[in-house]
Amino acid sequence: MGLVAALVVAALVAAVVVVSAVREALPSTTGTAELPGLGADVTVLRDDSGIPHIYGDSLTDLVRAQGYVHAQERFFEMDLRRHTTAGRLAELVGPDGLDADKVIRTMGWRRVAEEELPSLEPRTRQVLQAYSEGVNTYLRGRSPGEVAVEYRLLGLRLPEAEIEEWSPVDSLAWLKAMAWDLRSNYEDELARARLSGRLSPAQISEIYPAYDYDAHPPILSREEWSPQQAPSAERSAVPSALTTGPAAATASGGSPGSPVADEVYAAVQRALDAVPQVLGRSEGVGSNGWAVAGSRTTTGTPLLANDPHLAVGQPGVWIQNSLHCRTVSAACPLDVSGFSFSGLPGVVIGHNADIAWGFTNLGPDVTDFYLERIVGDTFLRDGNWEPVTTREEVIKIAGGADQRITVRSTVHGPVMSDVLEGAGDAGSRAPTAQEGDENQSYAVSLAWTGLLPGRTADAILALNLASDFDEFREAARDFAVPAQNLVYADREGHIGYQAPGQVPVRRAALPRTAPGAWPAPGWDSAYDWQGFVEFDDLPWVLDPEDGVVVTANQPVTQSASPFLTNDWDRGWRSSRIGERLAALDKVSPADMAEIQLDDRDGFAEVLVPALLAVPLEASEGDLESQDLLDFTREARELLRGWDFTTPAGDADAGASAAYYNAVWRNLVELLFDDELPIGLKSDGGARWRSAVEQLLENPESAWWDNKLTPNITEGKDSILRQALVEARLELTRELGKDPDGWQWGKLHRVTLEHRVLGGESMPGVVRWFVNQGPFDLPGGSAIVNANTWNASRGYEVTAAPSMRMVVDLGRLDASTWINQTGVSGHPMDDRYADQVDDWAAGRQRPWPFTADAVRASDPDELVLRPEGSATG
Numbered sequence: 004m005g006l007v008a009a010l011v012v013a014a015l016v017a018a019v020v021v022v023s024a025v026r027e028a029l030p031s032t033t034g035t036a037e038l039p040g041l042g043a044d045v046t047v048l049r050d051d052s053g054i055p056h057i058y059g060d061s062l063t064d065l066v067r068a069q070g071y072v073h074a075q076e077r078f079f080e081m082d083l084r085r086h087t088t089a090g091r092l093a094e095l096v097g098p099d100g101l102d103a104d105k106v107i108r109t110m111g112w113r114r115v116a117e118e119e120l121p122s123l124e125p126r127t128r129q130v131l132q133a134y135s136e137g138v139n140t141y142l143r144g145r146s147p148g149e150v151a152v153e154y155r156l157l158g159l160r161l162p163e164a165e166i167e168e169w170s171p172v173d174s175l176a177w178l179k180a181m182a183w184d185l186r187s188n189y190e191d192e193l194a195r196a197r198l199s200g201r202l203s204p205a206q207i208s209e210i211y212p213a214y215d216y217d218a219h220p221p222i223l224s225r226e227e228w229s230p231q232q233a234p235s236a237e238r239s240a241v242p243s244a245l246t247t248g249p250a251a252a253t254a255s256g257g258s259p260g261s262p263v264a265d266e267v268y269a270a271v272q273r274a275l276d277a278v279p280q281v282l283g284r285s286e287g288v289g290s291n292g293w294a295v296a297g298s299r300t301t302t303g304t305p306l307l308a309n310d311p312h313l314a315v316g317q318p319g320v321w322i323q324n325s326l327h328c329r330t331v332s333a334a335c336p337l338d339v340s341g342f343s344f345s346g347l348p349g350v351v352i353g354h355n356a357d358i359a360w361g362f363t364n365l366g367p368d369v370t371d372f373y374l375e376r377i378v379g380d381t382f383l384r385d386g387n388w389e390p391v392t393t394r395e396e397v398i399k400i401a402g403g404a405d406q407r408i409t410v411r412s413t414v415h416g417p418v419m420s421d422v423l424e425g426a427g428d429a430g431s432r433a434p435t436a437q438e439g440d441e442n443q444s445y446a447v448s449l450a451w452t453g454l455l456p457g458r459t460a461d462a463i464l465a466l467n468l469a470s471d472f473d474e475f476r477e478a479a480r481d482f483a484v485p486a487q488n489l490v491y492a493d494r495e496g497h498i499g500y501q502a503p504g505q506v507p508v509r510r511a512a513l514p515r516t517a518p519g520a521w522p523a524p525g526w527d528s529a530y531d532w533q534g535f536v537e538f539d540d541l542p543w544v545l546d547p548e549d550g551v552v553v554t555a556n557q558p559v560t561q562s563a564s565p566f567l568t569n570d571w572d573r574g575w576r577s578s579r580i581g582e583r584l585a586a587l588d589k590v591s592p593a594d595m596a597e598i599q600l601d602d603r604d605g606f607a608e609v610l611v612p613a614l615l616a617v618p619l620e621a622s623e624g625d626l627e628s629q630d631l632l633d634f635t636r637e638a639r640e641l642l643r644g645w646d647f648t649t650p651a652g653d654a655d656a657g658a659s660a661a662y663y664n665a666v667w668r669n670l671v672e673l674l675f676d677d678e679l680p681i682g683l684k685s686d687g688g689a690r691w692r693s694a695v696e697q698l699l700e701n702p703e704s705a706w707w708d709n710k711l712t713p714n715i716t717e718g719k720d721s722i723l724r725q726a727l728v729e730a731r732l733e734l735t736r737e738l739g740k741d742p743d744g745w746q747w748g749k750l751h752r753v754t755l756e757h758r759v760l761g762g763e764s765m766p767g768v769v770r771w772f773v774n775q776g777p778f779d780l781p782g783g784s785a786i787v788n789a790n791t792w793n794a795s796r797g798y799e800v801t802a803a804p805s806m807r808m809v810v811d812l813g814r815l816d817a818s819t820w821i822n823q824t825g826v827s828g829h830p831m832d833d834r835y836a837d838q839v840d841d842w843a844a845g846r847q848r849p850w851p852f853t854a855d856a857v858r859a860s861d862p863d864e865l866v867l868r869p870e871g872s873a874t875g
Contacts, residue, residue: 053834070137079151131171185485219574283314290363296550304813309361319823373525457483651748687794748779
């Protein structure tokens, strides 16, 4: 009893320490404060959701105040992002950040941001500087513990961090992190290279099937977009087959599928996976965004909806805010509201007084891997040996000794196979096209548009200030990375779309495959990037005839020109949104929000009939007894008459969804994972649905034979039956014997974890303060309500709508929005998690825009005054 009592006392003491530390860091949201550099008073009204609406008389005053407010609410998040993007995470969190730092230093994100700053428009630089000064004013005179509780808690096991002043480069470096998580197909490019010696060309083609344009239309039809030039034969190819023979050997170093070459690619994959996910990546990281013309709406004016699907966590990736000039004029042109990233001035997604815009990930192929032949400090290029560029990086580690790394680069970019231990050794032994030369070295470098200085910061500010489609398109011209589908609507009645981005032009590494689908030979300059797609050649449309623009990461057009990528999302979400809109005579704002919550699994319509057709009768030689098959039949009956919806808790559909998803998880494991290496297991997402859809029509495929049972040759019905049986047994263990009591939400849950303090390394009392959940969620992968899960890991939600918004262009104050968590980044603040319940339930809150609507919410009022004029 003494030990138990001591533990209870210790827990209570820890709780008191945590609570007092949290309270110390909470910001003041009322009264007055000085903000040097202001030209006049700025008023910050925090509405009944704690969302700051900022009112001032100049552009720089507004963003200066925005920096101050972001630092009040989210500075630790900003500092974490800054340390991550600079490759200095280990300085903040200790040795756990070392691998990430090695990779990011190798790529040099902050170096690129430093090059980018002087290339921006003077107005953008002024905005970035004013924002930084606002941040620094809030920090001045405050200890780390007074800024955020995270510093105090990290200080329990590490030396207390020092807070540096914020700079414009810190803001720009965050754009690199955004671009990294939202780049396109580098995982697929590496995966294809790793699989090329393990699987037959036919098998690789079957798990990278061609896109079905008939079933899932692109964003723009042939009538809405016609390319300005005919595609070349190389650009029009579809990467549906692997070429073998001399051509493939030349491109991939002689033996692309050898175990040693695979280790090089696997090492690169491990290195890139070490980068923290700031927005999320892979399956589930996408978005829904669509606009409906006034002729199709109940309001008679356009409606626009958006819900980006990103990683889950606490705090959420967005902060809601508004920036309003009291009198809009050329001297003070800003009147905008929406979702921002803490650390970056302006609004990223939202609306101003004239237009609204949303983003979904365009996902063009903007990364390429090059195979490099290196000897000593030189690399081969067009028959000549050129010097490898090197630099030394010193990584400081909180609580540990500094580490030094040498970064090597070729003309293509950083050598990523150097980053983690073991990669260099594997590279030195890897085969090359030139047999017998034991001194050759084989490495992998990375070319990525994010490592080139760009002007995305100019584009974000210009979007905030745009008043019509022409200005919107002109702003998009500078949107380099991450390339996004830009959906548009305005108060004059127009809707539109623009594909922006810096998209490289290059030739394919292998014949009859798409550019960028495979690593290219770095020793031949013919495979270098030849420039970038001209902005005027990128697809766009204004006022499409059908009155609808739907984007959900599907292909932009069916045309191969300009070539963007072939690794698109497979269109299940976009098709469903289109179906829902087409079924409505007139679309209301409520309809838009309801469609965002649509949880029908379109692929179930394909798979369930095949599952119901499988015989569940035992015969000689079967592994399953008749009793087990009868036990399985009881569960399979849940699929008969199911409407294919995936609610979290509905008594009927929820049980059906639970069993169906368990069958799907077991099916992809049985079908694919017996032949896929670690790190490439099927996640069960959209591409795998398309693959299985085609395999159901091809029962002779080698995928239907499980290689883990060498003495047994399975077939389609056998694998489907095993999946049905294994799912029945699994859910019996997890949810009970009676299928009627199963619920999808009991498997499909999310806990919003703090990105630093939420893990098992922290005491339970700390995790209790900073994490939220678990919550039972509906939906799933390749579903409009995209609460994604990874079939190789379980049913837990890995990505989800990071926010939802519906903009009513006829009555902006009637618009609605919701964030995943809340405005505040301070645990125990009333606004830390106050939107989570509404977000999980699919509810949205009123989105006040006009000053009268904000005032009607009984807001807290903070007045920021020029230096020397504050009274208290």
